[in-house]
Amino acid sequence: MSDKRxxxxxxxxxxxxxxxxxxxxxxxxQYTDIQDEHVAVRTACGVFDVxxxxxxxxxxxxxxxxxxxxxxxxxxxxxVGKIFYGMMLHPNGGTIDDLLVYKEGDExxxxxxxxxxxxxxxxxxxxxxxxxxxxxxNQSDYYGQLAIQGPKSEAVVEKVLGLPCQELVFYTFKKxxxxxxxxxxxxxxxxxxxxxxxxxxxxxxxxMWDKLIESGExxxxxxxxRDTLRFEVGxxxxxxxxxxxxxxxxxxxxxxVKMDKEEFVGKxxxxxxxxxGLKRKIVxxxxxxxxxxxxxxxxxxxxxxxxxxTTGYNSISTGKSVCMALLDIDYAKLDTPVQxxxxxxxxxxxxxxxxxxxxxxxx
Amino acid sequence: MAKVIExxxxxxxxxxxxxxxxxxxxxxxxxxxxxxxxxxxxxxPEVDDEVTAGEEFGAVESVKAAxxxxxxxxxxxxxxxxxxxxxxxxxxxxxxxxxxxxxxLSDKSELDNLMDAAAYEAICK
Numbered sequence: 001m002s003d004k005r006x007x008x009x010x011x012x013x014x015x016x017x018x019x020x021x022x023x024x025x026x027x028x029x030q031y032t033d034i035q036d037e038h039v040a041v042r043t044a045c046g047v048f049d050v051x052x053x054x055x056x057x058x059x060x061x062x063x064x065x066x067x068x069x070x071x072x073x074x075x076x077x078x079x080v081g082k083i084f085y086g087m088m089l090h091p092n093g094g095t096i097d098d099l100l101v102y103k104e105g106d107e108x109x110x111x112x113x114x115x116x117x118x119x120x121x122x123x124x125x126x127x128x129x130x131x132x133x134x135x136x137x138n139q140s141d142y143y144g145q146l147a148i149q150g151p152k153s154e155a156v157v158e159k160v161l162g163l164p165c166q167e168l169v170f171y172t173f174k175k176x177x178x179x180x181x182x183x184x185x186x187x188x189x190x191x192x193x194x195x196x197x198x199x200x201x202x203x204x205x206x207x208m209w210d211k212l213i214e215s216g217e218x219x220x221x222x223x224x225x226r227d228t229l230r231f232e233v234g235x236x237x238x239x240x241x242x243x244x245x246x247x248x249x250x251x252x253x254x255x256x257v258k259m260d261k262e263e264f265v266g267k268x269x270x271x272x273x274x275x276x277g278l279k280r281k282i283v284x285x286x287x288x289x290x291x292x293x294x295x296x297x298x299x300x301x302x303x304x305x306x307x308x309x310t311t312g313y314n315s316i317s318t319g320k321s322v323c324m325a326l327l328d329i330d331y332a333k334l335d336t337p338v339q340x341x342x343x344x345x346x347x348x349x350x351x352x353x354x355x356x357x358x359x360x361x362x363x
Numbered sequence: 364m365a366k367v368i369e370x371x372x373x374x375x376x377x378x379x380x381x382x383x384x385x386x387x388x389x390x391x392x393x394x395x396x397x398x399x400x401x402x403x404x405x406x407x408p409e410v411d412d413e414v415t416a417g418e419e420f421g422a423v424e425s426v427k428a429a430x431x432x433x434x435x436x437x438x439x440x441x442x443x444x445x446x447x448x449x450x451x452x453x454x455x456x457x458x459x460x461x462x463x464x465x466x467x468l469s470d471k472s473e474l475d476n477l478m479d480a481a482a483y484e485a486i487c488k
Contacts, residue, residue: 034400034426290403290448314426
């Protein structure tokens with residue numbers, strides 16, 4: 001099956017981007033250099049094409065009850081305009097996907113899901129929806145999406161795009177009527193910096209991209225630095241730190257799972273997991289040297305394999321070689337000495353918090 | 364355009380050998396560094412390790428990926444370029460000036476299996 005292209009594909013090619021396959025899409029991994037793009041987001045402003053992300057609209061009388069049922073976070077009593085992060089789980093507690101839920105109205109919710117999981121998620125959502133008085137619509141082909149990220153992103157969105165966004169606080173959104181269509185602007189992102197995400201038609205997304213690039217105020221950034229940025233602040237990537245076989249509790253994302261909520265798919269399995277105690281957990285590891293731990297590398301302690309690396313880099317912001325890894329619970333405590341097998345050699349390191357750089361959100 | 368230097372021996376896997384007497388200095392070519400992008404780490408063997416022609420002896424790594432290094436010749440490592448431990452980016456600045464390992468060659472006839480500058484230049488197009 002050949003990869004899909006986003007509405008900005010031709011523009012990426014014209015900018016000389018290096019393209020890779022990601023989540024069933026042909027996406028830019030970098031335009032010039034991952035490090036320069038990473039630094040632009042940490043210090044100024046970068047723009048990402050994230051049109052590969054999927055969108056599902058849920059409407060109807062039982063929309064809230066339905067979202068509560070398939071989602072781990074608790075959206076009850078939330079005001080319109082609020083956004084929640086959480087997961088959809090299998091009945092056995094494994095993670096189907098992590099997603100954002102936008103509350104558009106008491107009977108209207110907008111779900112943002114990962115590109116690679118669109119078909120799987122929508123099949124699951126439609127199946128579960130049969131038990132509720134709701135209508136679901138996969139709008140992934142309609143929406144394009146831009147992420148404008150970095151400490152200068154508010155100024156860029158206001159001045160270059162002319163979209164008032166100053167009053168939005170983190171994890172809220174508003175719908176705006178612009179040029180005959182309704183767009184969604186949210187203060188969200190996946191970089192650990194302040195930033196915005198904009199959902200609109202392909203034509204509108206193309207216009208905004210052109211304005212941003214022509215202004216020179218936002219550096220075009222690829223998925224390469226999107227990964228290094230999210231990694232440094234300990235955000236999970238589905239496929240690495242969350243999978244069909246891994247629960248959010250083991251991924252260290254328990255704060256997005258509300259066990260005191262009435263009922264949701266996977267709750268019983270998680271309750272059991274909690275009662276029995278976790279057997280493995282995702283932690284951070286900092287290595288002494290510069291050797292780079294990468295996805296799939298073995299983690300060793302007491303002469304046995306005790307886990308594997310889920311994501312690792314030489315951190316661009318700190319210069320240290322660090323990784324997230326799924327470890328046996330016996331070795332998951334802070335300060336536990338462990339080794340990572342890198343090119344046959346065992347590199348010494350220590351378990352630390354899986355946040356290698358502090359977030360700079362605008363609360 | 365990537366630079367190619369006369370007088371060196373080149374492997375298809377984009378390493379070079381500069382021969383001085385019984386010794387060979389092994390590094391990656393300018394073409395290889397340009398394809399790889401910013402080098403952030405070089406994994407090197409240790410002094411006294413044996414390397415074998417055609418076999419892996421380390422890796423050069425960019426932010427995103429590790430690329431194995433293959434030795435163009437066989438021999439014993441007598442020196443590693445320690446400057447690369449702290450400044451792996453030297454490879455991007457001058458790939459031919461910053462060799463990775465110095466090897467005492469065990470079989471100079473292996474050099475006959477490698478390419479000269481003209482032949483290597485042709486495969487980089």
